[in-house]
Amino acid sequence: MALSTKFKDFQIKVPEVSAAANQSECFADTQPTNQEIEQLVAQYGAPLMVLDCEAIRRQYHALKNALPNVTLHFALKPLPVAAVVRTLLAEGASFDLATSGEIDLVASEGVPSERTIHTHPIKRDSDIRDALAYGCTVFVVDNINELEKFIAYKDQAEILVRLSFRNTEAFADLSKKFGCSPETAIEIISYAQQLGIRIKGLSFHVGSQSPNPTKYVEAINACAKIILQVNELGLPALSTLDIGGGFPVPYSAEVLAIDVFCAPINVALAQLPETMQILAEPGRFIVASCVTSVASIMGQAVREGKTWYYLDDGIYGSFSGLVFDEAVYPIDSTKQGFTRFESVLAGPTCDSIDVVSESIMLPKLNNGDLIISRMMGAYTLATATDFNFFKRAEVVVLNEQVHGQELTG
Secondary structure, three states: OEEEEEOEEEEEEOOOOHOOOOOOOHOOOOOOOOOHHHHHHHHHHEEEEEEEEEHHHHHHHHHHHHHHEEEEEOOOOOOHHHHHHHHHHHOOOOOEOOHHHHHHHHHHHHOHHHEEOOOOOOOOHHHHHHHHOOOOEEEOOOOHHHHHHHHHHHOOOEEEEEEEOOOOOOEHHHHHHEEHOOOOOOOEEEHHHHHHOOEHHHHHHHHOOOOOOOHHHHHHHHHHHHHHHHHHHOOOOOEEOOOOOOOOOOOOOOOOHHHHHHHHHHHHHHHOOOOOOEEEEHHHHHHHHHHHEEEEEEEEEEOOOEEEHHHHHOOOOHHHHHHHHOOOEEEOOOOOOEEEEEEEEEEOOOOOHHHHHHHEEEEEEOOOEEEOOOOOHHHHHHHHOOHHHHOOEEEEEEOOEEEOOEEEE
């Protein structure tokens, strides 16, 4: 049975996940082959993070086509790499910033400031000043304390008020940490008028890896009521709604195809005033599939009947997402066609928690053999460390195009 959510007089049908096509096959279209990976390791060594810009372009346009009337602001935090910024800038994307470091990155790559928004709900005064100096003027708040920080900048800044919509189905329920109730939003908007601070609109984020679009529809419905209430109270009309990110990608399970996922979202958005500008903040969906991790075996031992393979990358490096993220990365060896045995993959550090997989079926491997992990573009390289002085994996960029010229390596 399909889920449904009422929005005004419309009945919006939300397809079940079981009706989805598995996107893993299309995600594999541009991933480097084992032979190509071996050639890259011969040239650069290991560990590597192979970043394919064609996968970024594909994912960006897939979401753009699925949300045709939405301006996509790529959220830098999953993969803040210059090649990603350059690729998306060339495709016409906008950008979602949260820190002064991210401002420095997009500024260094020539991103026009008018194509950026600053969405961290909690900011230092220096964060506001750095953003304004760059030319980014749209900010997010979710409480009175944060609003009052903009008194000194009321002639420069525009504000989006972030709403909280709890989502226990999402992997990361971001509304637990950020966002306010509809009642508080009205209080913030009313107080902002007294302070002379311009409220541009509303924003929300239903959480990372949201399994179906129901929460988006519910959040849009609630925001529509706030927009009407603002008008009824005689407050300045709101012009913008930011629907956040959270669009799911398949790691080890099926997810809805993105056009199917976004269909009810588009229906809900169509009920808003025609003049309403709609923004989104996709991150993981754009970059998850664009990186392939390559690690080599630096040693091995047999423990309790299992072979332990020790990699030159691990939990404190590119696999950091295994600690706190939902991702279950597709991991395999470049060796194919051999009998497989239950094995353990461990990272290189001297910490006992540095284990990538406690149970994985692998052929008998030798020192120097390669382990390949796909779908590793989001929250991996971005959260890697140099713990134990093991260096982070080197990034190799494929299929980057600048002024029509393809750059490889």
